[in-house]
Amino acid sequence: MSAAPPADAAENTGHAAHGHGSPGYVDVKDALLKRLRRAEGQVRGIARMVEDDVYCIDILTQVSAATKALETVALALLDDHLSHCVAEATAEGGPVAEEKIREASAAIARLVRS
Amino acid sequence: MSAAPPADAAENTGHAAHGHGSPGYVDVKDALLKRLRRAEGQVRGIARMVEDDVYCIDILTQVSAATKALETVALALLDDHLSHCVAEATAEGGPVAEEKIREASAAIARLVRS
Amino acid sequence: MSAAPPADAAENTGHAAHGHGSPGYVDVKDALLKRLRRAEGQVRGIARMVEDDVYCIDILTQVSAATKALETVALALLDDHLSHCVAEATAEGGPVAEEKIREASAAIARLVRS
Amino acid sequence: MSAAPPADAAENTGHAAHGHGSPGYVDVKDALLKRLRRAEGQVRGIARMVEDDVYCIDILTQVSAATKALETVALALLDDHLSHCVAEATAEGGPVAEEKIREASAAIARLVRS
Known part of the structure; x- marks a missing residue:
């Protein structure tokens, strides 16, 4: 479970070039992947x-x-998204910022209702 | 239910001085109050x-x-909060912006878990 | 919280004639009404x-x-329903029991998804 | 979805000896396993x-x-549980029935709150 190879971090740094990277991102990503593997x-x-007919409860x-x-x-994803994507967009303002907020609100609604 | 007096809108404009007002705020507020009264x-x-022993289901x-x-x-409150308070704070950046994001994330977590 | 007046219990016994009453029901009803009034x-x-423009969060x-x-x-309503209505219906068996289970499952689904 | 192979049914009949088997169980089980594999x-x-840094939203x-x-x-598990385990226990009545209801209510509460 803690076998995340160093290569992974390196690969991630590469991805930072795609525009999603940020100082704290690597740690968040590793933590997310660990949680997802556990899930x-x-x-x-x-x-x-x-399969084993274990008791329903x-x-x-x-x-x-x-x-x-x-x-x-x-x-965790949402917090990261607000801290980075949304914060960067709203710092610039304009229609992109509004679009990001709308998108985040819709994602929150889906979560609350799921 | 539709008895919101016109005075209310005026009063609200007054509150705008407290820093919570914004162009679209009055409409959101009226809609929220209507929903809350219905709830x-x-x-x-x-x-x-x-009291009347109506059937449980x-x-x-x-x-x-x-x-x-x-x-x-x-x-609706959260969307309004992200569009105004958070957007304004992140436009300025710094520790206040971080605090606002942290606060919003905590509120979202409470909602998702409630 | 335990201040339920005896008069209330007497009134409730009257409601028991409607067919929903049961030994433990009076206490549950008072507790539910208290919770609902608080809500x-x-x-x-x-x-x-x-109305007072309190901070969103x-x-x-x-x-x-x-x-x-x-x-x-x-x-609490669901637990009461399973303990009484569903338990009584399943004790008798037949299509009524099946209908009660279906109804309870649908109510649980609405709750989980709301 | 109805492609449950006969071999599977036979295996399940074997499990029935554990006390969890029931007429409708095979179909439910196959459907559950399909859903779980998809999940x-x-x-x-x-x-x-x-890993691929796909957009958060x-x-x-x-x-x-x-x-x-x-x-x-x-x-689906809960519905099956109410239809079989709880219905059978309440048909017999007594402390086992009460225990089953309590258990089911607790499981419902965990679901509603999760």
């Missing part, structure tokens, strides 16, 4: 529980845990 | 249903409706 | 905050609290 | 998007979709 493992574990506990893990990922 | 009526209606339908109404209010 | 007050308080905190209060009401 | 693929896809859309998929799994 993927949780979902796989739930499938195994269903115990499976439901795991589904709630996986849902929470995804929510945490979403909130 | 208040829904909650009062739910209490009446409980019918009460639950109303509780879901009231919860959704509050969520809509929250999303 | 109604919270929603009214939120409207006042909007502080309003959002109250909206999250009111939403949670309604969720607690919904979960 | 697992969605989570893996999200990790890939993060697009990743968030996928996170919402995966969360909804897990919610659907949870609601």
Whole structure:
């Protein structure tokens, strides 16, 4: 789980050229990938529980845990998005800033309602 | 429900001096107040249903409706907050902008988890 | 919180004649009504905050609290419903029991998605 | 979706000896496993998007979709649980029935709050 190779960080620096990079980005990205891998493992574990006819309530506990893990990922992504993309756009102002805010609000609405 | 007196709009313009006002603010405020009054009526209606021993499932339908109404209010407030307070702060940058983003992210997390 | 007057209990016993009464019901009903009145007050308080141009984030905190209060009401109603209506129907079995389960599942889905 | 191979049904009948089997269970199980595999693929896809520095908002859309998929799994499990385990226990009545209801209510609360 902590086997993120140094090569990954290097690769990420490369991506920074795409315009999404930022000082704190690498750390956030590694943390997100770790969480996502854990969530993927949780979902796989739930499938195994269903296959093994594990008691429903115990499976439901795991589904709630996986849902929470995804929510945490979403909130981290959103915070990063507000701190970087939205903050940069609003610093410039104009229609791009408005568009970014609209987009962020729509994403928040989807999260709150999901 | 539509009894919002014209004086209200005037009063609101006064508040603009406090730093929360903005061109589109009056409309948002009226819409929010209408929604909140409807939500208040829904909650009062739910209490009446409980008093009258209405069938549980019918009460639950109303509780879901009231919860959704509050969520809509929250999303409208958040959108307004990002468009005004956060956008203004990030346009200036610095620690105030960071604080505003942190605050907004925490509010979003509370909403997603509630 | 335990100040439920005896008169109230007597009135509720009258409602039991409507067919929804059950040994534990009186206590649940009083607790639900108290919660609903508090939730109604919270929603009214939120409207006042909007009128007074209170800072968005502080309003959002109250909206999250009111939403949670309604969720607690919904979960109490659902628990009561499963313990009484559904349990009685399934004890008898047949199509009514199936209908009650379907209804309860639909109500749970609305709650989870709201 | 109805392509459940006979071999699978036979295997499941074996599991029925564990006490979780029931007439409708095979179909539900296959549908659940399909959904869970799709959800697992969605989570893996999200990790890939993060690795590739895909735009935050697009990743968030996928996170919402995966969360909804897990919610659907949870609601199907819960419906199955109420229809079988809870219905059987309440048909017998007594403390086991009460325990099953309590357990189901707690699971519903975790879902609603997650």
